[in-house]
Amino acid sequence: GHEVPIIADESADIEKGTGVLMVCSYGDKYDVDAIKRNKLQPRIIFSHNGTLNIKGYEGMKIKDARKKILKELEEKGLIIEQKQIEHAVNVHDKCGTEIEFLPVEQWFIKILDKKSELIKQGKKIKWHPEFMFKRYENWIKGLEWDWSISRDRHFGVPIPAWSCAKCRKIIIADEKELPVDPLQTKKKCPDCKSELEAEKQVFDTWMTSSLTPQIASSLAGGKIKIQYRRALERQTGN
Numbered sequence: 733g734h735e736v737p738i739i740a741d742e743s744a745d746i747e748k749g750t751g752v753l754m755v756c757s758y759g760d761k762y763d764v765d766a767i768k769r770n771k772l773q774p775r776i777i778f779s780h781n782g783t784l785n786i787k788g789y790e791g792m793k794i795k796d797a798r799k800k801i802l803k804e805l806e807e808k809g810l811i812i813e814q815k816q817i818e819h820a821v822n823v824h825d826k827c828g829t830e831i832e833f834l835p836v837e838q839w840f841i842k843i844l845d846k847k848s849e850l851i852k853q854g855k856k857i858k859w860h861p862e863f864m865f866k867r868y869e870n871w872i873k874g875l876e877w878d879w880s881i882s883r884d885r886h887f888g889v890p891i892p893a894w895s896c897a898k899c900r901k902i903i904i905a906d907e908k909e910l911p912v913d914p915l916q917t918k919k920k921c922p923d924c925k926s927e928l929e930a931e932k933q934v935f936d937t938w939m940t941s942s943l944t945p946q947i948a949s950s951l952a953g954g955k956i957k958i959q960y961r962r963a964l965e966r967q968t969g970n
């Protein structure tokens with residue numbers, strides 16, 4: 733068995749139901765907030781392949797494990813009542829399969845400390861229709877977390893980075909090396925000299941969408957000239 737601590741927290745509404753609020757490790761955003769606020773120790777019960785990693789249920793798919801748990805509760809006579817309920821469940825927007833949260837390492841760009849700068853830049857733009865600026869401003873003000881730029885996909889622009897499994901050092905490609913696919917470029921750690929691990933994740937399309945003209949031009953053998961660099965030079969005064 734596993735003991736669950738009971739703590740007082742202002743997010744529980746004492747008038748609602750039993751007045752007790754359950755926090756599971758990663759049910760939704762509110763659970764993540766509660767974990768942080770109360771410094772709870774999350775329990776990660778399944779692996780990357782979607783199967784459970786806890787004793788008695790190892791290797792089982794979540795839905796199969798649910799059936800087994802229910803059967804065990806029945807056998808022990810611990811079920812008081814069962815009824816059908818309707819509730820909102822997060823699903824994959826493409827195939828409708830239910831999704832579960834799994835904390836994994838991702839790449840982020842720090843933006844929360846740049847809110848006022850982003851709004852300042854937005855004011856330089858001529859907006860059509862004008863009210864779209866207000867929408868932009870509200871969106872920036874409402875940002876709650878930094879920008880996640882990496883995705884676990886097979887295709888995409890590779891993130892030009894390597895990491896050292898031994899000393900945790902992260903190596904970013906030199907600008908002169910770009911474009912580079914880290915999976916096809918071996919590197920050694922400058923500190924401990926061990927072989928570096930290539931970054932397998934790719935950039936999210938929003939991260940590289942402004943590069944689309946450059947990528948398309950490179951596929952055409954550079955025959956199409958893109959004015960991007962000149963525009964950038966003009967802007968920075970170089």
Ligand SMILES: [Zn+2]
Nearest residue numbers: 824826827829
């Ligand atoms: Zn899917």
Ligand SMILES: [Zn+2]
Nearest residue numbers: 896899921924
């Ligand atoms: Zn190292």
